Amino acid sequence: MPQIDRPEYISDEYLTDVIRTGLAEDVGDGDVTSLATVSPDTRAEGDFVCKQDGVLAGLSVASQVFRMVDDSIGVSWKISDGANVRAGDVAGTVRGPAISILTAERLALNILQRMGGIATMTREMVDAVASYRTKILDTRKTAPGLRLLDKWAVLLGGGTNHRIGLYDMILIKENHISSAGGIENAISAARKYANNSATPLKIEVEVTTLDEVRRALRMGGIDYLLLDNMTSVDPDGHLDTSLLTAAVELVDGAVETEASGNVTLETVTRIARTGVNNISCGALTHSVQALDISLLLNLHD
Template sequence: MISKAQFQKEIDLIIANAIREDVGDGDHSSLSCIPSSAKGKAKLLVKDEGIIAGVEFAKQVFAHVDDTMKVEVLIEDGTKVKYGDIVFYVEGASQSILKAERLVLNAMQRMSAIATKTKKFVDLLEGTSTKILDTRKTTPGIRALEKWAVKIGGGENHRFALYDMIMLKDNHIDFAGGITNAINKTKAYLKDTNRDLKIIVEARSLKEIEEILESDGVYRILIDNFNYEDTRKAVKLIGGKCLTESSGGITESTVRKYAECGVDYISSGALTHSVYNMDLSLKAV
C-alpha cells in the first residue's frame, strides 16, 4: 500500500488540478460583482441521508484556496446524516468561498455516496470475519478521494494502483504462459529489481488454485467468479496457506453468502463505480 505521504501528495494534486480546471484565470462571476474586501459565511447543508464523507478534504480545499478562511465542523466524516443537517460552517472572503464551492460540493457528494454504499456492505458482513475491499474501478484522476471515502464508510482499500502490489490476473497468466510461469517470473523480477511487493494471483477454477498452491510466496488468492459451493471448496483447499478474496459481480444481495463461505476479503468495484451522489448544498447564511 502507498504511504500516508504518497496519499497526501495525490490529494494535493487533485485539489490543484481541480482548481486549475474550474477557476482558470479567475472566477469572473464573483470578481465582477463582489468586492475583494467582502466577507461572508456559508453552511454545508444535507438534503439527503447517508454517511457524510469529505469534511477533511473540504477543509484542505478551503485552505488551498485561502488559508484565512475558518471552518467550524459540526459533523465529522463517517457520521450518519439526514435531511436538514448542517455539516459545517465556513467563514471568510466571499470570493474565496465561491471559488472553492463547486470542488467541495462535487467531491463531498461523490465521497458521501461511496461511503454510504460501503457502509451498507459493511453492515451486511457484520458477524463474519470477512472484510470489504474496493478495486481500481475508480474515476480517473480522483482515485484517492474515492478510496478515502471507502475507508470512511468502514471498508478497506485494495492496492492503490499498479505500482504498490502485484496482481496476476487472467491476461497476465495467459500472456506469461501459465500460472506457474507467471509466479516464477514475478518472483524473479521482484528479486532483480529489489522490490518488496505482495503477490495476488487470480484463479478461475479449483484446478488453478491447486497449481497456485504449488508455489511459495503468494500473499492472496483471488477466487474469481466462483459460485458458493466452489468458493467453499476453494477456501477449504487453500486452508490458511494464504489469504482468500472473492470477486466478480458480488452485490448487496450475494455478499453475505460469499462471506459465509469463509473468505477473508470480498472486493467490489460497485463501491466506487455504481453510486448516486448525495444531495448537498453550500448556502450563504
C-alpha cells in the same frame, strides 16, 4: 467506527496538486458570474447541510479548497470524517468573502459528495458482512487523478485498501497467465521477481476454476488467491455460491482468499457466508452515487 487518520499515501503535495488542478479546470481566469454580480465587500456565511443519510468524508480536503482560494475563509466542522449523518444534519459552517466562497463552493462540494458517496456505500457493505470475518476491499477502478482520495474514502467507510497501484503488489491475472504460458510459469516468474525486488512484494493469483486453485497451491510461494467470478446468478435471480464455497474449502487457510464478481449490497452477505477472507468491489469507486450535501449561504455587507 474508529477515527481514521489521514493515510500515509495522502501527502501535502498530492492534496495541493489535486486541488490546484480542480480549481484550474473550474475557475480558470476567474469566476466571472460572482465577479460580475457580487460586491467585493460582501461577506457570507453558510451551512453545509446533509440532504440524505450517509457517511461524511473529505472534510479536511474541502477545507483546504477554501483556504487555497482565499486563506481568510474560515471553515468549521461539527461532525468528524467517517461519521454517520442523517438527512437535515448541519455538518459544518463557512464564513468569509462571498466571492471567494462562491468560487470555491463547487469543487469543495464535489469532493465532499464523491468521497461521502464512496464512504457511504463502503459502510453499507461493511455492515452487511459484520457477522463474518470478511473485509471489504477496493480496487483500481477509480477516477483518474483521484485514486488516493477514492481509497481514503473507502477507509473512512470502514473498508480496506487493496493495492494502491501496479507498483506495490504483484497480481497475476488472466492476461498475465496467458502471456506467460500458463499459471505455473507466471507464478514462477513472479516469485523470482519478488525475491529480487528491493521492496517487499506480496503475490496474488487470479483463478477461475478449482483446477487452477489446485495448480496455484501446488506451486506455492503466493500470498493470496483471487477467486474471480466463482458465483453466478440463476434465471430466477438467486446467487449460486457453490463453486466459491468449494474453492474456499479447497484452500483451507493455506493462503488468504479474495472473492470478486457479482458483488452488490444484495449479494455481499451471501458471499461472505462462504468463509472467504476478502471481498473486492469495483463499484465502490467506479459507480459512485454522490452523497447529497448542499451549501446554503446568507450574504451580508
